[in-house]
Amino acid sequence: MDEQEFTAWAAGCERQLLRSAFLLTGDLHRAEDLVQEALTRVALRWSRLRAGNPTAYARTIIVRDNISWWRRRREVTVAEPYDAAAPPVDPEVALVVRRSLARLTRSQRAVLVLRHFDDLTERETAELLGVSLGTVKSQNAAALARLRDGAPELLDLIGRSPS
Amino acid sequence: MSMDDHELSTVLHRATQSIDAPVLAARALRSAQRRRTRRRGAAAAVLSSALVVAVVVATQVGGGTSVAPPTSPSQTPTAPTSPGLSRTEGPWDPRTVDDLPPARAGLSPTVPAVIDPPESSPLLADDPIGAAVLVVEQGDVAQLLGVDGSWRTVPLDQRYPGLELSPDGRRLAISYVGGDAGATLYDVTTGDSRVQPFPEGYQPFDFSYWTFADDDTLCLCGASEEIYLVDAVTGAAQRQAHGADVFDPDGAAVEADCCVGPQVLTDWAGGSPREVDLQLIGRPSSISVGLDTVAATSYDPGPLEVVLADRSTLSPRATLPVRDPQGAFGDGGLSVATITDDGTVLLRVAVLGRDGDGFRVVAWDPALGTLSLVSTNPVARQVAFADSALRQARPGTQDPEATTSASTIDPDRVQPAWDPDDVRELPAAGVLLPAVLVPEGDPGPVRGSAVAAADADGRCWVLGTSGEWTSTAYPEPELPFVGRQVAIASSSDVVVVTGRRALWRRDVSSGDWIEVPYPAGFRTRFDYSPTLAVDDDGRILLGQDQRWWLIDTDGGAPTRLPFDRFDDVMTSGGDVLASRFANTSPPTRAVEEWRSGSIISSQDATGFQSLQRPVADERSIAFARARTGYTVPASAVESDGLLALDRDGLTTRAFLPVPSRASYYSDNGGLSPVGWLDPDTVLVAVRPRSDPDTTWLVTWDVETGELARAASYATGTRIVLASVAL
Numbered sequence: 022m023d024e025q026e027f028t029a030w031a032a033g034c035e036r037q038l039l040r041s042a043f044l045l046t047g048d049l050h051r052a053e054d055l056v057q058e059a060l061t062r063v064a065l066r067w068s069r070l071r072a073g074n075p076t077a078y079a080r081t082i083i084v085r086d087n088i089s090w091w092r093r094r095r096e097v098t099v100a101e102p103y104d105a106a107a108p109p110v111d112p113e114v115a116l117v118v119r120r121s122l123a124r125l126t127r128s129q130r131a132v133l134v135l136r137h138f139d140d141l142t143e144r145e146t147a148e149l150l151g152v153s154l155g156t157v158k159s160q161n162a163a164a165l166a167r168l169r170d171g172a173p174e175l176l177d178l179i180g181r182s183p184s
Numbered sequence: 185m186s187m188d189d190h191e192l193s194t195v196l197h198r199a200t201q202s203i204d205a206p207v208l209a210a211r212a213l214r215s216a217q218r219r220r221t222r223r224r225g226a227a228a229a230v231l232s233s234a235l236v237v238a239v240v241v242a243t244q245v246g247g248g249t250s251v252a253p254p255t256s257p258s259q260t261p262t263a264p265t266s267p268g269l270s271r272t273e274g275p276w277d278p279r280t281v282d283d284l285p286p287a288r289a290g291l292s293p294t295v296p297a298v299i300d301p302p303e304s305s306p307l308l309a310d311d312p313i314g315a316a317v318l319v320v321e322q323g324d325v326a327q328l329l330g331v332d333g334s335w336r337t338v339p340l341d342q343r344y345p346g347l348e349l350s351p352d353g354r355r356l357a358i359s360y361v362g363g364d365a366g367a368t369l370y371d372v373t374t375g376d377s378r379v380q381p382f383p384e385g386y387q388p389f390d391f392s393y394w395t396f397a398d399d400d401t402l403c404l405c406g407a408s409e410e411i412y413l414v415d416a417v418t419g420a421a422q423r424q425a426h427g428a429d430v431f432d433p434d435g436a437a438v439e440a441d442c443c444v445g446p447q448v449l450t451d452w453a454g455g456s457p458r459e460v461d462l463q464l465i466g467r468p469s470s471i472s473v474g475l476d477t478v479a480a481t482s483y484d485p486g487p488l489e490v491v492l493a494d495r496s497t498l499s500p501r502a503t504l505p506v507r508d509p510q511g512a513f514g515d516g517g518l519s520v521a522t523i524t525d526d527g528t529v530l531l532r533v534a535v536l537g538r539d540g541d542g543f544r545v546v547a548w549d550p551a552l553g554t555l556s557l558v559s560t561n562p563v564a565r566q567v568a569f570a571d572s573a574l575r576q577a578r579p580g581t582q583d584p585e586a587t588t589s590a591s592t593i594d595p596d597r598v599q600p601a602w603d604p605d606d607v608r609e610l611p612a613a614g615v616l617l618p619a620v621l622v623p624e625g626d627p628g629p630v631r632g633s634a635v636a637a638a639d640a641d642g643r644c645w646v647l648g649t650s651g652e653w654t655s656t657a658y659p660e661p662e663l664p665f666v667g668r669q670v671a672i673a674s675s676s677d678v679v680v681v682t683g684r685r686a687l688w689r690r691d692v693s694s695g696d697w698i699e700v701p702y703p704a705g706f707r708t709r710f711d712y713s714p715t716l717a718v719d720d721d722g723r724i725l726l727g728q729d730q731r732w733w734l735i736d737t738d739g740g741a742p743t744r745l746p747f748d749r750f751d752d753v754m755t756s757g758g759d760v761l762a763s764r765f766a767n768t769s770p771p772t773r774a775v776e777e778w779r780s781g782s783i784i785s786s787q788d789a790t791g792f793q794s795l796q797r798p799v800a801d802e803r804s805i806a807f808a809r810a811r812t813g814y815t816v817p818a819s820a821v822e823s824d825g826l827l828a829l830d831r832d833g834l835t836t837r838a839f840l841p842v843p844s845r846a847s848y849y850s851d852n853g854g855l856s857p858v859g860w861l862d863p864d865t866v867l868v869a870v871r872p873r874s875d876p877d878t879t880w881l882v883t884w885d886v887e888t889g890e891l892a893r894a895a896s897y898a899t900g901t902r903i904v905l906a907s908v909a910l
Contacts (some may be wrong), residue, residue, distance in 0.1 A: 024213060031209030039208075040200035050507075053208065054275065090848055118199035123266030138196040
C-alpha cells in the first residue's frame with residue numbers, strides 16, 4: 022500500500038472522526054479506540070478504498086462498532102461518568118452537550134451526530150446506519166424533541182429558553 | 185421552543201473543539217501490518233496442514249512405509265493457528281493503574297498489598313527466617329520480608345547492589361555493579377553467608393549479572409554466547425555455551441535474543457535447543473516462561489501489548505493491548521513478572537511522572553481479560569521477589585470447582601408476559617405504604633418506624649409507619665442532586681447520605697448526623713451519583729467509577745472490593761453479592777458472593793445474558809434481565825423481564841417476561857427490583873412507557889406470578905425503601 026497516501030488521508034480526517042466518535046460515546050479513550058480500529062481497517066483495504074470514499078467507510082465502522090460494542094455490553098449507564106481525559110476547554114459546553122446526548126438512545130444519538138455534526142444528508146445517514154430514510158427522519162425528530170423537553174440547559178446554551 | 189440545525193451543529197462543534205488531532209495513522213499502519221502478518225501466518229498454517237494431509241494420503245496410496253522426516257533440534261514451527269485467542273476490549277492505560285480493584289485473596293497471598301519495610305529490623309544473621317517473599321534495597325541495608333510477615337536486615341557493602349532471591353526464597357544473592365568479587369550468597373534459613381567468586385578465568389564485564397536458575401543453582405549471565413551455572417551449595421561452576429534471558433520453573437534456560445540475527449525464541453527444556461519463530465508474538469521486551477505458556481511484553485511490530493502464548497508454538501492465547509503513546513511502558517515501564525500457578529500473568533508496572541511512586545504488581549487474568557492490583561511499592565527503590573511467592577495462587581479462596589456451568593432460564597418457570605402500561609389495572613397490594621408517596625410535612629424526628637427515605641427539595645425525608653413524612657436538613661451544603669445519593673437500612677434505623685466532604689450517617693430516631701470519612705481514593709463528583717447502600721449492621725456499600733468500598737461505621741477501616749464499573753454490587757446479610765461482567769470476547773457474566781474479603785462462590789451466569797440491579801435475600805436473588813441477542817425473540821424465554829433465581833445453583837425460581845422495544849424497561853432502568861418483602865415476594869419499581877413521569881411500586885409473587893400495586897411516586901423524586909411489611 023501507499024503509506025504516504027494513507028497517512029495524508031488519515032491526517033486530514035482523523036480529528037473530525039475523533040470528535041464525532043467522542044460525541045457518539047462520551048468517552049475520549051473509547052473514541053480513540055474506535056477511530057484507530059477504523060483507520061486500521063481502512064489501511065488493510067487501502068488499495069480498494071483509496072479511489073472511493075475511505076472517510077465514509079471509516080465513519081461507518083466507527084458508528085457500527087460503537088453500536089455493536091454497546092449491544093454486547095448491554096448495561097445501564099444512568100449518568101455517563103466524567104472522563105478525566107475529556108477536553109478541558111469550554112468545559113460547560115462540553116458538559117452540557119455530554120449530559121444532553123446521554124438522554125438520547127444510541128440510535129437517536131447516532132442520527133443526531135451524523136446529521137448535525139458530520140453534516141450528512143438523511144439519505145447518507147440512512148445508508149450508513151443501514152436503516153430506512155423514514156427511520157432517520159423519525160429518530161432525528163425524536164432526538165430533537167427529547168433534547169427540547171429533557172435538556173433545557175442545552176437550549177439555554179444556544180441562547181433560547183424552553184417555552 | 186425549537187433549535188435549528190445550525191445552532192445545534194454549532195454547539196456540537198464547540199463541545200469538541202478542543203479535541204486535538206491525534207496521531208493515530210502511524211499506529212493504525214503498524215496495527216494493519218501486524219494483522220497482515222498474522223493472517224499470512226494463519227494461511228501458512230492452513231497450507232502446511234493441507235500439505236501434511238497430502239503427504240499422508242500419498243504415502244498410504246503408495247503402500248510404502250512412511251518414514252518420519254528428520255526433526256532438527258532447531259526446527260522452527262511455521263505459523264500455527266491461534267486457538268482460543270481472547271482479546272481484551274480496547275487498550276489498557278497503565279497510567280490508571282491505581283484505579284484497579286485489588287486482586288482476589290489467594291493470589292500471591294504472602295506478597296503484601298503495600299511494600300512498607302520498617303526503619304530497622306533484626307539482622308538475618310542473628311535471627312534467620314524460613315523463607316523470604318521479597319527483598320528491598322533501603323539505603324545501606326537490604327531488608328527481607330519473611331513468609332511469616334516479619335522483616336530482617338542484611339547489610340550492604342557498596343552502592344548499586346544487585347539483589348536476587350531464589351525462586352523458593354531460601355537464598356539471597358547480592359552482587360555489585362562493577363564489582364570483581366563475585367556474589368555474596370546468603371542462606372536465609374540459617375543466616376549463613378559466603379562469597380561465590382567468579383568462575384576461574386571469567387572476565388566480568390558491564391553486563392554481567394547473577395540470578396537464580398532454580399532453587400539451588402545460581403546463574404552468571406550477561407553474554408549471549410555463554411552462561412555459568414553454579415551449584416549454590418558446593419560452588420562448582422559449569423559453563424554452558426549459550427545465553428539465557430529467563431528460566432522456566434524447572435530451571436530450563438530460554439533465550440529470546442532478537443536484537444541480532446533471526447528473531448527466534450530458543451527453548452532449552454530437555455537439554456536440546458528448540459527454536460520457535462517470534463513473529464506470532466512480536467519482539468519481546470520482557471518475558472516469563474511457565475511450563476506450558478510464555479508471557480511477554482511485545483512492542484514490535486505494532487503497539488505495546490502483553491501476550492500469553494503457547495510455549496511450544498508461540499501461538500497467542502490472549503493479548504492485552506496497552507496504551508503507550510510516549511513509549512515509556514514499552515521501554516521498561518511495564519514488564520512481565522511471572523505466570524502464576526493458575527495461569528494469571530503478573531505485570532510489573534512503573535508509576536510514571538511522579539517521583540518516588542515506585543511500581544505496582546498487577547494481575548492480568550487472560551481468561552477473563554480482567555486486571556487487578558496485587559501489590560504497591562510506593563517508593564522508588566529496588567525490590568526483588570521470590571518467584572514462588574509471586575506464582576502462588578492458593579486454591580480454595582477462589583475454588584474453580586465452586587464455579588458452576590452456564591445457566592439458562594428454565595422454560596417451565598416462565599410466567600405470562602406483563603405490560604407495565606397496564607399497571608393501573610393491577611389490584612392494590614396490602615403493604616404499609618401510602619398509595620402515593622409525596623415527601624411533604626414538618627421537620628422533626630420520624631414517628632414510628634421508618635419505611636422509606638427520600639431526597640427532595642434539598643432535604644432528607646423519612647416516612648414513618650404512621651404515614652407521615654418528616655424531614656431534616658442535610659448536614660453540610662449538599663451536593664447537586666445528580667452527585668448526591670441517599671440510602672436507608674432495611675432495618676429502618678439508619679439513613680446515610682453523601683456529602684461534599686464525607687458520608688453522613690443518621691440514626692433515624694436520634695436525628696443527629698455523624699460524619700463518616702470517605703475512603704481514600706473516593707472523589708466527590710457533581711455529575712454522577714455514586715451507588716450507596718447501608719446494611720442492617722450499619723456497613724455502607726459505596727461505589728463510584730471503577731471502585732467499590734465496604735465501610736464499617738463502627739470504626740473499622742474501609743475495605744476495597746474487587747469490582748469495577750460494569751459490575752452490579754449489593755450487600756445481603758453479611759455477604760457482598762455481585763453480578764460481574766467481563767468484557768471479553770465473548771463477554772461472560774458471573775454471580776459472585778464474598779464474605780470477609782474472600783470469594784465464597786462464583787457461579788457462571790453468562791447464559792442468562794444481561795443481569796442488572798440485583799436484590800437478594802437469604803435464599804433468592806432477583807434481577808432485571810435484558811436479552812443480548814439481535815434476532816426477534818422466538819420465545820418468551822428470550823424476552824427482557826424480571827428473573828428470580830435461587831442463590832444456590834442459580835436455578836430459575838421464576839421469569840416474568842416484560843417485552844419492550846429498545847429494552848426500555850430492563851436496559852433503560854424502567855424496571856428495577858427494589859427488595860424482597862418475604863421469601864416469595866419481590867418489590868419492583870416500574871416506570872411505564874406510557875407515563876414515565878410516574879414510578880410505580882409493584883409486588884411480584886414469584887411462585888404464583890401475581891402482581892399488585894403497592895404505591896406510586898413522581899419519577900423525579902429519589903425514594904429508597906426500608907422494610908416494607910406485607
